[in-house]
Amino acid sequence: MIEFHQVHKTYRVAGKRAGREIPALQPTDLRIESGQIFGLIGHSGAGKSTLLRLINRLEEPSGGRILVDGEDVTALDANGLRQFRQRVGMIFQHFNLLASKTVADNVALPLKLAGVRSRAEIDARVAELLARVGLGDHAKKYPAQLSGGQKQRVGIARALATGPTILLCDEATSALDPQTTASVLQLLAQINRELRLTIVLITHEMDVIRRVCDRVAVMDAGEIVEQGAVADVFLHPQHPTTRRFVLEAEQVDEDERRDDFAQVPGRILRLTFHGESTYAPLLGKVARDTGVDYSILAGRIDRIRETPYGQLTLSLVGGDIDAALAQFRAADVHLEVLR
Amino acid sequence: METLATLFVNVDWYEIWQATLDTLLMLGGSLLFTVLLGLPLGVLLFLSGPRQLFDNRPLYALLSLVVNVLRSLPFIILLIVMIPFTVLLAGTSLGVAGAIPPLVVGATPFFARLVETALREVDRGIIEATQAMGATTRQIILDALLPEARPGIFAAITVTAITLVSYTAMAGVVGAGGLGDLAIRFGYQRFQTDVMVVTVILLLVLVQVLQSIGDRLVVHFSRK
Numbered sequence: 001m002i003e004f005h006q007v008h009k010t011y012r013v014a015g016k017r018a019g020r021e022i023p024a025l026q027p028t029d030l031r032i033e034s035g036q037i038f039g040l041i042g043h044s045g046a047g048k049s050t051l052l053r054l055i056n057r058l059e060e061p062s063g064g065r066i067l068v069d070g071e072d073v074t075a076l077d078a079n080g081l082r083q084f085r086q087r088v089g090m091i092f093q094h095f096n097l098l099a100s101k102t103v104a105d106n107v108a109l110p111l112k113l114a115g116v117r118s119r120a121e122i123d124a125r126v127a128e129l130l131a132r133v134g135l136g137d138h139a140k141k142y143p144a145q146l147s148g149g150q151k152q153r154v155g156i157a158r159a160l161a162t163g164p165t166i167l168l169c170d171e172a173t174s175a176l177d178p179q180t181t182a183s184v185l186q187l188l189a190q191i192n193r194e195l196r197l198t199i200v201l202i203t204h205e206m207d208v209i210r211r212v213c214d215r216v217a218v219m220d221a222g223e224i225v226e227q228g229a230v231a232d233v234f235l236h237p238q239h240p241t242t243r244r245f246v247l248e249a250e251q252v253d254e255d256e257r258r259d260d261f262a263q264v265p266g267r268i269l270r271l272t273f274h275g276e277s278t279y280a281p282l283l284g285k286v287a288r289d290t291g292v293d294y295s296i297l298a299g300r301i302d303r304i305r306e307t308p309y310g311q312l313t314l315s316l317v318g319g320d321i322d323a324a325l326a327q328f329r330a331a332d333v334h335l336e337v338l339r
Numbered sequence: 340m341e342t343l344a345t346l347f348v349n350v351d352w353y354e355i356w357q358a359t360l361d362t363l364l365m366l367g368g369s370l371l372f373t374v375l376l377g378l379p380l381g382v383l384l385f386l387s388g389p390r391q392l393f394d395n396r397p398l399y400a401l402l403s404l405v406v407n408v409l410r411s412l413p414f415i416i417l418l419i420v421m422i423p424f425t426v427l428l429a430g431t432s433l434g435v436a437g438a439i440p441p442l443v444v445g446a447t448p449f450f451a452r453l454v455e456t457a458l459r460e461v462d463r464g465i466i467e468a469t470q471a472m473g474a475t476t477r478q479i480i481l482d483a484l485l486p487e488a489r490p491g492i493f494a495a496i497t498v499t500a501i502t503l504v505s506y507t508a509m510a511g512v513v514g515a516g517g518l519g520d521l522a523i524r525f526g527y528q529r530f531q532t533d534v535m536v537v538t539v540i541l542l543l544v545l546v547q548v549l550q551s552i553g554d555r556l557v558v559h560f561s562r563k
């Protein structure tokens with residue numbers, strides 16, 4: 001478990017504009033349970049990287065305490081910090097592989113640094129890691145010979161080398177195309193499942209959160225403005241920033257949509273299904289029972305991690321609209337009356 | 340052979356061979372010490388530089404000043420100024436041994452700057468990734484920075500070696516021997532154009548060979 005207790009960070013800019021202070025992270029409390037995939041979403045400059053890098057102290061906190069499995073990492077000395085960092089893997093947007101070393105030597109590096117001497121032990125571990133990320137045949141290649149997705153897989157293998165319990169991912173898929181992003185996310189989910197690894201993942205895409213995360217925190221201007229289970233945050237966003245991210249993910253323009261709805265007669269409501277209810281034949285039944293006519297104005301059916309969800313915006317005309325609303329309320333769906 | 344002999348009447352091939360050997364010895368010896376001294380100096384310059392691992396303004400300013408002063412001194416002046424120090428160090432200010440100390444002092448600051456630049460070219464992300472693995476500063480330098488900067492360092496060695504070739508020619512002035520000395524004493528002062536042509540061709544060949552070895556190493560270690 002990772003805990004933040006009133007952790008804050010202010011950068012002091014050196015050089016020409018010396019003395020200028022940038023408050024990158026406001027005093028923050030945060031709990032990340034072990035074994036979770038925890039997403040951090042926010043626009044550029046929101047303070048996501050700062051928060052992430054405080055966990056392995058690539059940045060020193062300006063104040064507050066960070067506990068990992070009960071251990072105060074803000075109190076570690078240089079030696080303790082190095083030991084601790086071997087238990088925390090990290091992957092990066094631009095991979096940060098050593099161009100001068102082969103794939104195998106890149107993955108072996110953390111082991112060498114940790115003082116593993118036996119060549120046989122290193123070779124065996126590297127082979128196992130490369131097999132896990134699906135790069136068994138690429139051990140002797142250099143990073144320049146790999147695609148972006150393959151480079152990130154090497155990054156993941158390298159981050160796992162010393163058997164960490166936490167994996168930090170700073171925009172790990174932001175430099176990849178959508179298809180490669182999907183396969184890297186799938187690999188992260190698999191690692192999380194099989195190694196019971198806690199993953200903290202930064203992104204600016206809600207879609208990444210929706211696909212792999214258990215919980216999410218939304219950051220804005222150095223603060224966590226909303227957090228919770230992904231399904232709750234994604235389906236019922238509260239903060240304006242969160243709303244924008246969700247709409248972005250659905251590729252919806254809110255103003256355009258409002259204008260469109262103004263043309264439509266009747267009541268407008270939004271139904272949100274999650275889990276089993278997503279595939280239940282609710283609409284037809286309500287229409288038959290109450291005599292209302294409905295038309296679908298907007299809709300989406302997809303998955304949050306493994307669980308299906310649906311979100312439909314309907315207009316209702318004719319029949320007994322109040323009875324229809326009552327039936328929806330009684331059913332296993334979330335109802336919002338928009339107009 | 341007839342024509343060669345008539346073309347180069349003044350050329351004493353044995354002397355040319357001796358001079359070539361002297362040049363190679365001066366070059367090899369001075370390059371060795373330049374790299375041995377300049378590499379750590381370059382690493383120190385890099386580490387103490389602004390926003391680097393050991394960011395230390397006073398140290399960086401001092402090292403920078405020393406390097407800049409030595410680099411701005413014309414080599415010919417350095418040669419003369421250094422004579423007492425050279426005698427102390429090499430036992431003589433003449434010959435190959437006497438040439439090496441001024442050559443090293445002349446080339447080391449230049450090489451150190453090039454090493455600093457090569458290290459700066461290494462992506463900061465590499466240092467960060469290595470730090471995140473729990474590396475010590477020593478490990479970051481030896482296991483990440485230097486291997487990553489290897490192409491740049493080989494390019495720096497190449498440029499330095501070629502600069503040293505022209506310095507060895509100047510060192511001839513203080514009795515160091517070598518091809519440059521031959522060119523000046525016979526080719527220039529005695530108007531023996533054939534000697535001049537032969538030495539210049541040999542120096543040219545030497546520079547070409549150094550450059551192509553250097554280029555090959557740079558390409559090899561770039562791993563592209």
Ligand SMILES: Nc1ncnc2c1ncn2[C@@H]1O[C@H](COP(=O)(O)OP(=O)(O)O)[C@@H](O)[C@H]1O
Nearest residue numbers: 011022024042043044045046047048049050051
């Ligand atoms: N090393 C640094 N020195 C000074 N300011 C920084 C540094 N790193 C980040 N910042 C500033 O802190 C704020 C948050 O940055 P960051 O955590 O990188 O945001 P994000 O990852 O969400 O884009 C930004 O205003 C950024 O300019």
Ligand SMILES: [Mg+2]
Nearest residue numbers: 048049050171
């Ligand atoms: Mg960032």
